[in-house]
Amino acid sequence: xxxxxxxxxxxxxxxxxxxxxxxxxxxxxxxxxxxxxxxxxxxxxxxxxxxxxxxxxxxxxxxxxxxxxxxxxxxxxxxxxxxxxxxxxxxxxxxxxxxxxxxxxxxxxxxxxxxxxxxxxxxxxxxxxxxxxxxxxxxxxxxxxxxxxxxxxxxxxxxxxxxxxxxxxxxxxxxxxxxxxxxxxxxxxxxxxxxxxxxxxxxxxxxxxxxxxxxxxxxxxxxxxxxxxxxxxxxxxxxxxxxxxxxxxxxxxxxxxxxxxxxxxxxxxxxxxxxxxxxxxxxxxxxxxxxxxxxxxxxxxxxxxxxxxxxxxxxxxxxxxxxxxxxxxxxxxxxxxxxxxxxxxxxxxxxxxxxxxxxxxxxxxxxxxxxxxxxxxxxxxxxxxxxxxxxxxxxxxxxxxxxxxxxxxxxxx
Amino acid sequence: xxxxxxxxxxxxxxxxxxxxxxxxxxxxxxxxxxxxxxxxxxxxxxxxxxxxxxxxxxxxxxxxxxxxxxxxxxxxxxxxxxxxxxxxxxxxxxxxxxxxxxxxxxxxxxxxxxxxxxxxxxxxxxxxxxxxxxxxxxxxxxxxxxxxxxxxxxxxxxxxxxxxxxxxxxxx
Numbered sequence: 001x002x003x004x005x006x007x008x009x010x011x012x013x014x015x016x017x018x019x020x021x022x023x024x025x026x027x028x029x030x031x032x033x034x035x036x037x038x039x040x041x042x043x044x045x046x047x048x049x050x051x052x053x054x055x056x057x058x059x060x061x062x063x064x065x066x067x068x069x070x071x072x073x074x075x076x077x078x079x080x081x082x083x084x085x086x087x088x089x090x091x092x093x094x095x096x097x098x099x100x101x102x103x104x105x106x107x108x109x110x111x112x113x114x115x116x117x118x119x120x121x122x123x124x125x126x127x128x129x130x131x132x133x134x135x136x137x138x139x140x141x142x143x144x145x146x147x148x149x150x151x152x153x154x155x156x157x158x159x160x161x162x163x164x165x166x167x168x169x170x171x172x173x174x175x176x177x178x179x180x181x182x183x184x185x186x187x188x189x190x191x192x193x194x195x196x197x198x199x200x201x202x203x204x205x206x207x208x209x210x211x212x213x214x215x216x217x218x219x220x221x222x223x224x225x226x227x228x229x230x231x232x233x234x235x236x237x238x239x240x241x242x243x244x245x246x247x248x249x250x251x252x253x254x255x256x257x258x259x260x261x262x263x264x265x266x267x268x269x270x271x272x273x274x275x276x277x278x279x280x281x282x283x284x285x286x287x288x289x290x291x292x293x294x295x296x297x298x299x300x301x302x303x304x305x306x307x308x309x310x311x312x313x314x315x316x317x318x319x320x321x322x323x324x325x326x327x328x329x330x331x332x333x334x335x336x337x338x339x340x341x342x343x344x345x346x347x348x349x350x351x352x353x354x355x356x357x358x359x360x361x362x363x364x365x366x367x368x369x370x371x372x373x374x375x376x377x378x379x380x381x382x383x384x385x386x387x388x389x390x391x392x393x394x395x396x397x398x399x400x401x402x403x404x405x406x407x408x409x410x411x412x413x
Numbered sequence: 414x415x416x417x418x419x420x421x422x423x424x425x426x427x428x429x430x431x432x433x434x435x436x437x438x439x440x441x442x443x444x445x446x447x448x449x450x451x452x453x454x455x456x457x458x459x460x461x462x463x464x465x466x467x468x469x470x471x472x473x474x475x476x477x478x479x480x481x482x483x484x485x486x487x488x489x490x491x492x493x494x495x496x497x498x499x500x501x502x503x504x505x506x507x508x509x510x511x512x513x514x515x516x517x518x519x520x521x522x523x524x525x526x527x528x529x530x531x532x533x534x535x536x537x538x539x540x541x542x543x544x545x546x547x548x549x550x551x552x553x554x555x556x557x558x559x560x561x562x563x564x565x566x567x568x569x570x571x572x573x574x575x576x577x578x579x580x581x582x583x584x585x
Contacts, residue, residue, distance in 0.1 A: 057548060063558065066563075101440060228495070229521060231470055231471070231521065249495075345444070347440075347442060349471075356471065358472055360472060373472070375471060375472040375491075379526065379530075380526065383525055
């Protein structure tokens with residue numbers, strides 16, 4: 001930390017109490033355009049250098065954990081949408097898988113592969129936003145505008161599968177609400193065909209750009225030990241040199257069937273976080289290609305499977321509810337929360353776009369969760385922001401904030 | 414030798430004897446309890462022991478059991494040994510009248526905000542915490558909203574005039 005005394009320039013003799021001798025308190029946020037969300041930082045500035053930063057969070061707290069305590073399991077899904085809204089499908093799937101773990105539902109392989117396609121698309125769209133925003137904050141708007149068009153392709157796939165784009169509420173406990181249509185697969189093919197070129201061009205714009213490198217390297221760095229102690233997970237931890245990835249360490253949803261590399265950085269600074277996310281996008285593409293290939297290998301009746309055969313938990317199709325007695329009964333029981341939910345405590349985690357997204361669900365056998373706690377990665381690593389920015393320039397702090405990929409919705413739950 | 418749930422349990426019982434109890438493995442995750450006074454000793458042992466090395470705090474939260482007289486609040490730690498890739502769940506129970514639990518911030522920086530969040534919603538008083546104040550709720554709040562005595566609003570109530578949202582007013 002810089003001492004207040006050192007501020008005084010040597011060539012000028014300042015009288016006591018001069019403003020140049022003092023640090024400035026600046027209120028950054030909560031609705032500052034550069035903070036991309038509702039973040040408030042009260043920063044203590046010495047010229048342009050940050051002496052300390054104090055975060056205030058909670059501006060969009062919506063009491064999700066309380067709300068979840070009176071909702072049947074399937075009604076919690078829309079809540080999870082609103083955690084990390086840049087990659088809602090991962091949250092949705094994570095929640096479904098938590099429920100499936102508690103209920104003992106085993107999903108068919110095809111469902112797993114379809115889920116992986118959607119989750120990896122979500123990871124790409126999330127990383128894409130994060131990395132292009134880093135560009136925006138360092139003065140390069142082009143990349144952001146350019147890739148936005150291709151995020152649209154991902155959103156169109158969501159739209160085709162579940163009908164919505166941002167807060168997707170995609171899938172159900174046991175599988176998907178409907179099978180992927182041919183159009184969905186065509187859109188996926190289009191994405192797989194066009195996206196590599198775009199990503200390459202995006203990298204050409206940024207990765208070896210001298211200005212960009214100078215702005216990002218050695219700013220917002222964190223050591224491996226500190227990152228672990230601060231509970232970092234996901235790309236931010238990997239940029240600090242730990243190859244921890246939930247997809248590899250505790251595979252879920254048949255991730256063990258896939259071949260991919262976990263990129264690691266070394267310095268834990270903004271530039272490494274940027275690079276790690278870029279490589280992860282390539283890896284996600286690679287996973288999607290494998291998954292799509294595996295999906296195509298299913299033949300006959302297997303190729304039509306899109307949910308597990310668990311009528312007591314899987315919400316039946318509306319058409320069947322109108323025509324079949326059985327389906328009507330299950331529909332009623334699920335909607336009214338009359339299905340039996342076993343007692344138990346389960347912790348399930350998925351590799352969210354920001355890191356380990358955990359769901360700690362306690363069920364007392366009632367119709368709703370007794371307690372549900374979300375382990376939100378950005379809430380946990382935002383603590384380190386003060387340490388990351390201390391001694392650096394104010395303009396670097398802005399880049400640090402965007403390169404950490406802080407999502408207010410996830411942070412405040 | 415890979416670290417297993419049995420080895421962890423054995424090591425804990427060797428060190429702490431009867432103080433650690435209720436060993437269970439729901440869904441393969443070793444889960445146990447101890448008196449709340451022991452929490453720092455146990456966390457430190459788990460952190461520093463050469464074979465255990467639970468140096469990563471995944472999650473910290475609380476649960477309210479209003480019927481569990483004298484032990485109404487549970488503080489739940491999820492710990493992870495990243496080298497051996499094994500997780501455990503550790504709980505301490507505390508009475509709601511004096512919900513004092515020692516802070517884990519000395520071991521894990523990550524515990525700082527998680528404990529503030531737990532205090533914010535359940536009122537668990539973490540002794541020794543550097544900055545124990547509300548984090549997500551407003552500072553002026555004088556109750557702990559995730560406790561079970563605060564139910565969510567009954568959605569079928571009709572006394573509230575909220576015609577814009579289809580409730581009360583001209584509809585009834």
